[in-house]
Amino acid sequence: xxxxxxxxxxxxxxTRLRTAADGSTLDIEAVKFVLTGYDESAVEQALLLxxxxxxxxxxxxSAGPPPRTEEVLRAxxxxxxxLATWVEMPPGVAPxxxxxxxxxxxxxxxxxxxxxxxxxxxxDDEAGVVAGALAELLGVPDYSAVLDLRWDAAASRLRxxxxxxxxxxxxxxxxPCVVALQQAWNDPRTAKLPAIxxxxxxxxxxxxxxxxxxxxxxxxxxxxxxxxxxxxxxxIEFKTPEEAAQKLVKVLKEDAKVFP
Amino acid sequence: xxxxxxxxxxxxLRDLARKFARTEMAPHAAECDRASRFPEEIYRKAFDxxxxxxxxxxxxxxxxxxxxxxxxIVEELAYGCGGMTxxxxxxxxxxxxxxxxxxxxxxxxxxxxxxxxxxxxxFALTExxxxxxxxxMRTLARRDGDGYVLSGEKCFISNAxxxxxxxVFANTxxxxxxxxxxxFVVPRSANGVTVGPDDEKMGHRASSTAAIRFDDxxxxxxxxxGPEGGGFxxxxxxxxxxxxxIGALATGIAQAALDHAASYSLKRETFGKPISEHQAIxxxxxxxxxxxxxxxxxxxxxxxxxxRGQKGTLESSIAKCFASDAAFAVAxxxxxxxxxxxxxxxxxxxxxxxxxxxxxxxxxxNEIQRIVIARELLRGYG
Numbered sequence: 285x286x287x288x289x290x291x292x293x294x295x296x297x298x299t300r301l302r303t304a305a306d307g308s309t310l311d312i313e314a315v316k317f318v319l320t321g322y323d324e325s326a327v328e329q330a331l332l333l334x335x336x337x338x339x340x341x342x343x344x345x346s347a348g349p350p351p352r353t354e355e356v357l358r359a360x361x362x363x364x365x366x367l368a369t370w371v372e373m374p375p376g377v378a379p380x381x382x383x384x385x386x387x388x389x390x391x392x393x394x395x396x397x398x399x400x401x402x403x404x405x406x407x408d409d410e411a412g413v414v415a416g417a418l419a420e421l422l423g424v425p426d427y428s429a430v431l432d433l434r435w436d437a438a439a440s441r442l443r444x445x446x447x448x449x450x451x452x453x454x455x456x457x458x459x460p461c462v463v464a465l466q467q468a469w470n471d472p473r474t475a476k477l478p479a480i481x482x483x484x485x486x487x488x489x490x491x492x493x494x495x496x497x498x499x500x501x502x503x504x505x506x507x508x509x510x511x512x513x514x515x516x517x518x519x520i521e522f523k524t525p526e527e528a529a530q531k532l533v534k535v536l537k538e539d540a541k542v543f544p
Numbered sequence: 545x546x547x548x549x550x551x552x553x554x555x556x557l558r559d560l561a562r563k564f565a566r567t568e569m570a571p572h573a574a575e576c577d578r579a580s581r582f583p584e585e586i587y588r589k590a591f592d593x594x595x596x597x598x599x600x601x602x603x604x605x606x607x608x609x610x611x612x613x614x615x616x617i618v619e620e621l622a623y624g625c626g627g628m629t630x631x632x633x634x635x636x637x638x639x640x641x642x643x644x645x646x647x648x649x650x651x652x653x654x655x656x657x658x659x660x661x662x663x664x665x666x667f668a669l670t671e672x673x674x675x676x677x678x679x680x681m682r683t684l685a686r687r688d689g690d691g692y693v694l695s696g697e698k699c700f701i702s703n704a705x706x707x708x709x710x711x712v713f714a715n716t717x718x719x720x721x722x723x724x725x726x727x728f729v730v731p732r733s734a735n736g737v738t739v740g741p742d743d744e745k746m747g748h749r750a751s752s753t754a755a756i757r758f759d760d761x762x763x764x765x766x767x768x769x770g771p772e773g774g775g776f777x778x779x780x781x782x783x784x785x786x787x788x789x790i791g792a793l794a795t796g797i798a799q800a801a802l803d804h805a806a807s808y809s810l811k812r813e814t815f816g817k818p819i820s821e822h823q824a825i826x827x828x829x830x831x832x833x834x835x836x837x838x839x840x841x842x843x844x845x846x847x848x849x850x851x852r853g854q855k856g857t858l859e860s861s862i863a864k865c866f867a868s869d870a871a872f873a874v875a876x877x878x879x880x881x882x883x884x885x886x887x888x889x890x891x892x893x894x895x896x897x898x899x900x901x902x903x904x905x906x907x908x909x910n911e912i913q914r915i916v917i918a919r920e921l922l923r924g925y926g
Contacts, residue, residue, distance in 0.1 A: 354552075355556075358552075358556070362556070474560070474593060475560065476592065476593050476594045477560060477594025477595060477607045478602065478607060480553075480556045484552070
């Protein structure tokens with residue numbers, strides 16, 4: 285099976301984010317970009333399918349600026365993807381979801397693709413737009429919030445589950461299609477040290493973004509703000525539960541004015 | 545101009561070790577320390593990820609890293625747990641003499657199995673009568689037919705309880721003192737090898753350490769490393785390669801101590817404000833940060849020199865000695881920053897002091913390092 289996985293470089297959750305001086309972009313000087321949960325699940329799913337279906341190939345594709353995009357592609361190669369394509373945006377330019385989908389669709393259309401896997405949404409903006417837009421641009425159906433994907437070769441059908449608020453749905457679908465994966469249900473593997481070293485030497489195919497796409501996209505954030513620091517916590521000291529209750533009622537009435 | 549930035553490749557190696565240390569090692573560090581438990585499952589995972597055979601060349605199934613990259617990894621691992629990291633570096637220490645003086649046939653025979661599956665090796669140099677004076681070594685290797693017969697006792701041998709293979713130093717001609725020292729590879733299964741009970745240690749309790757007794761152990765000549773009498777030089781050349789990672793291990797402990805102290809200082813309040821706003825604590829943190837950075841840079845420089853083919857004896861001794869003293873001092877100040885809580889086992893910093901202590905002692909006590917430093921230094925003035 286020809287599998288394509290689309291990934292996005294996302295700031296590491298352990299990085300301390302700061303807004304840049306202009307207030308509408310993030311200060312990415314000290315930010316580390318990584319593969320995050322949904323995309324890790326997608327890569328893991330691709331590798332599991334490849335292992336279960338000998339002869340399959342996994343091609344990882346990402347659209348974005350250097351150096352972060354190359355890093356997530358190399359991380360995917362270290363995990364076991366076979367090929368990588370980078371739609372190279374100018375430095376510092378991160379595409380918005382629709383531009384990303386258009387750039388990815390063009391790259392995916394140019395390579396063999398029976399099954400296209402994505403994370404359900406990106407770990408940073410959580411937009412959840414790319415998989416649907418990509419399917420539309422490729423002219424194939426898409427399925428979201430998918431868990432536990434298997435290929436039933438005898439029936440030529442994908443079999444999978446979807447996690448919904450009502451419960452877990454069981455589905456089957458023919459290829460080709462786009463599938464957006466739920467996060468971390470499949471315990472993504474860790475790349476081994478020799479594979480990490482080897483991944484640095486593997487080739488990455490670079491393609492330019494389509495000239496017609498504005499690199500910054502059709503939408504742009506106008507302002508980033510850090511959440512205000514939390515204030516107003518009050519610690520009630522007490523010796524007996526009765527005293528605690530009395531003091532709490534007093535605070536609720538007089539300070540918080542929850543009760544008259 | 546020197547360049548202190550890491551390559552993307554080095555960053556990804558460091559990230560792998562960091563993630564492993566923080567998600568696999570650190571959560572078990574306190575429990576293994578308390579129970580003196582050797583967490584084999586963690587070392588097996590380290591083997592699977594390529595974080596165990598750091599210095600073993602890729603042709604034997606290892607990770608084949610240079611010293612600088614080994615140091616990056618060791619520092620991260622030690623941040624998670626110094627004791628577990630000792631198991632890793634004691635293993636690499638035992639591989640080094642085989643890599644240095646082993647014949648191609650010996651490397652194939654001894655190292656291939658180590659790269660192929662999880663197995664530990666141990667470096668057996670120290671004896672009850674002393675570790676820093678190989679000339680007075682009492683373990684003897686008597687010529688017997690086409691081989692040798694080993695007798696004697698080694699002590700404080702890291703990984704001895706689990707190792708499948710020992711690199712043993714024994715004297716083939718005691719009249720020659722250190723010039724009679726010869727190195728052998730002895731499998732654990734050899735007749736006459738007895739490993740003693742696990743030593744009860746002050747720190748590094750996730751690693752295991754024991755004495756080994758050799759009662760007339762027959763060793764074929766084909767298992768001798770290098771020539772008769774070449775063992776002392778081999779031990780010294782080995783330690784030239786493995787001293788620097790001790791500096792990295794100590795730096796990892798020191799960085800953990802600083803991180804604990806700094807985070808705690810922002811939360812703990814006295815006299816109506818976080819203690820981080822008291823100058824007494826700020827001065828401590830500033831001194832700790834200086835020690836950590838200096839330890840790391842000295843370690844990096846020594847590793848960089850050795851990777852460039854220089855001997856680096858002076859620099860690696862300085863790195864090991866400075867970083868281990870720094871780790872002890874920084875862990876001490878971290879406890880002081882925590883106050884009474886720091887002295888409690890419930891908090892993580894007292895373990896760091898116990899772990900830091902060993903780095904001042906093993907792989908050449910800091911007194912020996914200072915003798916080496918002075919000797920190397922004075923050469924430049926003679």
